[in-house]
Amino acid sequence: MQNAPRKARNSATSTRRKSAAVTIHEVAQRAGVSPMTVSRVVNGNANVRAATRELVMRTVRELNYTPNAAARSLAAASGTRIALIYTNPSSAYLSELLVGALDGASKAATQLVLDTWDHMTRATERAAARKIAQSVAGVILPPPLCESKAVCSELVAAGIPVVAIASGRFQPDISGVRIDDFRAAQEMTDHLISFGHSRIAFIKGHPNQTASALRYEGFQAAMAAAGVPVDPTLVQQGFFTYRSGLEAAEKLLARKKPPTAIFASNDDMAAAAVSVAHRRGMDVPRDISVVGFDDTPTATTVWPELTTIRQPIAAMAASSIDLLLRSIRRRKDGEARVVVDHVVAHVLVKRDSVAAPGPG
Amino acid sequence: MQNAPRKARNSATSTRRKSAAVTIHEVAQRAGVSPMTVSRVVNGNANVRAATRELVMRTVRELNYTPNAAARSLAAASGTRIALIYTNPSSAYLSELLVGALDGASKAATQLVLDTWDHMTRATERAAARKIAQSVAGVILPPPLCESKAVCSELVAAGIPVVAIASGRFQPDISGVRIDDFRAAQEMTDHLISFGHSRIAFIKGHPNQTASALRYEGFQAAMAAAGVPVDPTLVQQGFFTYRSGLEAAEKLLARKKPPTAIFASNDDMAAAAVSVAHRRGMDVPRDISVVGFDDTPTATTVWPELTTIRQPIAAMAASSIDLLLRSIRRRKDGEARVVVDHVVAHVLVKRDSVAAPGPG
DNA sequence: AGCGTAGTTGATAGCGCTATCAAAATTCAA
């Protein structure tokens, strides 16, 4: 005699369509526990005996069970929405950021919402932060927003998890996913030095981002380590824009004794440097080497293609979503806020904008 | 005596949390109809008397009712997911496309999924199309994918609604959201002519996209209308890439009698033309005018900023989502497939890359 | 032994919506 189901939930007469997906009930039945217990295990709730948890997890894996996001958010009355807030929509890596975030979100069956904050004062930023905190369960903050104390503190105060992406430095109160800007800049500088360059110019990034400082520090450290003096007149302030790169490069190349290489803090400024060099009749890389940072589309658009540092923005965005989701779940269970700093690997991409300096 | 609710659905003892949002029941009660009728009206089902529909719609507006997406997709057992498929991830307007699509999707509480199809043969494209058709309810196709007969026909055969975005020409079997490329190119040409240019060069777009042909035809039509002959040696083939623009511009400016203006079929190629001009010691726009198309970030990155045609990609993407959602609903009700061609307005953005030709 | 106290588990009742089918209202043909 077969053991009859405890309750015929899908009575024989039910004509309702049914998706083919495996449900929590099937897992429960197979594991010999109640659906509620499965739910608890799947959601990482603490109050389940270790043995039971093991059993359920194994069954989940066997049946390849995936929770139905719609049912979940309906029952929990909490649409797990995550906001990605950005300023400066023309930022070159926005599309990669979006692709990554969207990918992570759809894998986790989470709704991703976008919010643009442009031309905001500190006060309106605070207000906006308070407002968004009420409609989403977590926030991803790319630079330069993640550097804003006002925004971060407001979000933290509202109690929602925040992940700073590509912020240069680890911040004690919010989680972050980033590369090691210092090391990356160091490697790039070493790369230039290994080609025989010593008169290396540096175009700094926007001073409102910690990554800018770190990249500069990495440059300095590598130069110092190689015993190559940094000529302070060869260090120009930039602001991550093409225009600022144009101005900086102009000053650099107008000198009587121009540098043999320019290390720009991002690709847009590097592209500008290439343009200025061309306008002055110089060939890249024969007469001057130029390198960038970030590996945005710009790097492969210009000619010659730029040697640069690849920041895996898409992957970083996807893992931000994961991080956030875990925090959200933890928070719901009343556990303490956990802050993590996730440093991912960068890559030095060698292309055609670097060569050994000429005999001059 | 108050009229008692027909059924106390939230009994006095229910301690369950309840989101503040207005539900279909409240609308139904206020309108004096059943929830089912409200559902039908909201979903555009045909079998509702006009008077009833009116009443319900008014009530919906009064209460500012928005359907709960989670409940909807749970009940309908159909996660309304929409796929945005793209090739060529470095396409300059991808980020705008994503922003728009995401915006539209989150407003409609729809899950947007991304799919990248790169380096595919016609056969693998077909297979991929068949596969995606099983997991989503609708597809958005940007160029050049929307030009692929194989992909379109496969998707159409699978019976899922498709919207081609920014495809040049209206295709009879799938819906489209686009600008009028012909007219836009015409206007841009007129703009150039109005400055006094007559030796106008044209860099064509990639031949695999109908928009390319339309832009060229618009250029020709405007020239003909103004009685300005088109010098065939001043028309170069490009492929929408910076590199191809470089080569085309190089040929154009190497001529003994170079053009006084270059109309490139997109911004990347226009930027390349500016770069070539600079390298040859020419000033833009004093010595030569350069215009682009699309108004991608590139247009405002280079110096001088490019006069170009703005295609409202974000808005187009958002309305693609709407279009798709409507088709999906219609299809579910067993109605016939409807194909629409939505042409949105473009804008001629005047910036700093155009001036009257010199006396030379 | 007797009785709390904390740790586990399960039964129940919805979350807000829609598929389904039956009932009611309407239209149309004869």
Added chain:
DNA sequence: TTGAATTTTGATAGCGCTATCAACTACGCT
């Protein structure tokens, strides 16, 4: 007019999951 075909509406029963609380374990403690 009347019966049948048609359209419009509503009652019912879930979709798959989780909040809630009751029940049922252990494990100490007086």
